[in-house]
Amino acid sequence: MRTTKLTTKNYTEFQQNYQLKLPLELEMLIPVDDSVRLLSQTLEGLNYSKLYQAYSIKGRKPAVDPKVMFKVLTYAYMNGIYATHKIEQSCRRDINFLWLIAGNKAPDHATVARFHQKYLSDSLDDLFDQMVNVLYEMGEIKFENVFIDGTKIEANANKYTFVWRSAVNKNEMKMFEKIKVMVDEINRK
16 A cells, blocks of 8 residues: 655645735835835836846846846845845745835846846946935935944044045045945945
């Protein structure tokens, strides 16, 4: 006699209404003042032509629209989610991510990684520059202070402190080199 081994358990075998049923409209589950709405509205006005140029006009179309993928990545980074597997998991489980992908199939981790490494790397600087300009025009940022690694650099110098111009230029170059290294590290992930 041959017996079959069950590898998965049917949790709905005895209960008809076990599965949670969410409303089809995610719009009403997300508050009007939620950060995902602000981010989506802000990123909607950007020019994505440089990003779309990275894709070939021949071949199949992308699994997820590049503009939507940029929104997903930006929202994930904004919430401290950097691993592609966690971004994939969030796109399947988190209501805010589901709202961002607008009912489309959630991207898998390979799609997220490929998008970041292959397509986004050339247009990342341009998109973030546009985003900063949009935030400035909205009055959300003022360019009065510069914050790097949580360090506040004040513009007004102490009247008893004297700094040589060459020292400032040298430290400025070091700072730009560190920023470039950090951006390169982010692009590699």
